Amino acid sequence: MFLINCPYCGEREQAEFSCGGEAHIVRPKNPPELTDDQWSEYLFMRKNIKGIQFERWNHSNGCRRWFNVARNTATDEILKIYNMGEKPPNISGDALDTPSGEPEIGSGNISTTYTKK
């Protein structure tokens, strides 16, 4: 569980929100022309990143508005919250070595190769 700072209501428990999955997936402009593979790509295929992921959240048990979140899925740390329609932010200092650069505390999924930075 973590806290999310709703741009409209302020900081609330994650349980008040629903995650809308990977952000910046654009609905195809020319649906009738799409091949099955292109549909599959749009509908199903996901980056499912371990590290910094851009995703959509909705404050479903609050103001019910949508916004984008940049979150480190290896630690659940939220790095930035930005508006729908905005470009994904450039996050510097992404020192995280995925696949398994989890911190020693706060994760049961510690790699044997992790060295503290």
Place this chain on the structure above:
Amino acid sequence: MHKKPIKYSVFSLFKNALSYHENWQPVWRSPAPKTEYDAIIIGGGGHGLTTAYYLAKNHGLTKIAVVEKGWIGLGNTGRNTTIIRSNYLWDQSARLYDHALKLWEGMSQELNFNVMFSQRGVMNVAHNLHDVRELKRRWHANRLNDIDCEWLNTKQVKEFCPIINTSPNIRYPVLGATLQRRAGTARHDAVAWGYARGADAMGVDIIQNCEVTGINVQNGNVTGIETTKGRINSNRIGVVAAGHSSVIANMVGIRLPIESRPLQALVSEPVKPILDTVVMSNTIHAYVSQSDKGELVIGAGTDGYTSYTQRGGFNIVEDTIMAVVELFPLFSRMKMLRHWGGIVDICPDASPIISKTHIKGLYFNCGWGTGGFKATPGSGWVFAHTIANDQPHILNAPFNINRFSSGELVDEHGAAAVAH
């Protein structure tokens, strides 16, 4: 080559008792990786270990490595609630899971390792008219597929499981249940250890604390892996990394329809035997059984977002406990001892992917999500076949990655009750 493991029996137990059980020997080696193998399996969970075991046993491959970033069985294999059943709705799943269930039935004998497989039955409880219809539909589908399944009315549910609350006045009354008597539970660690021991005895190298960091591909053929213990070559690589499947797929630009999410479970303090079956409910999302140690083993739902942290939200645990306590009011004062999470690889149709890829020699076995423990032996069996022959076994052919383009999904969401 190396010493054969001793056979476990009442005599070996007696003999070791004489030396206060201080002389038991390690049952698999910890070899350094060779430079090359006939096949490499990435991921030392149950599915990876069974794949290696059946590659050696059914297909005669001898130079096989299982590469595990941590310790074998410490992923979802060692974190799940161990429910084993095969009462799935669709023909493809019914065949796949029932084949696995049959392997469970002979596993302890085959491995000479007690996996404590206990066919104590699994009840899937209905709480409203929709549940009744769905579960009856599944009951009929199961019978058509030659899978044992019974329908119990409320009175029969109470007879089969006397401690369940069948009062008509609870928020979600028990209106009936399906029962698969061949279903049950097993000891998860023992499954990993038993297959590791069996695979090791056939010469499989189990390489722990070795993380795969890259996959080498040349002209569309896989040639090996990069690991924290150096490069290892092979032109056959099977990826069985559960929650981390996308991380490995991303190394070679393979697209997967998977989202990795935390799934939590918890166990109570141990008490005397009180629950001799497995009870699952889809609607109120609870499933509970009692381990041989006496702990209640309770599974929760997944958190609604991607995460690799192996811990989830407390609200999820709370919801589950509320549901369990409504069905079993006598558990209300029990103390919970431990609680943990695993990262499950969820597919859009809640069915696995056991498939070739567009890279020759690279195979994926993933997407088992919240319900792959029950499939452990069968998954390895068909995946070994796929790797050895470069084509799927008849049982896993429907579970190829192309189904997400062709539309031939095996939609087990909801249809298969709580997906565990």
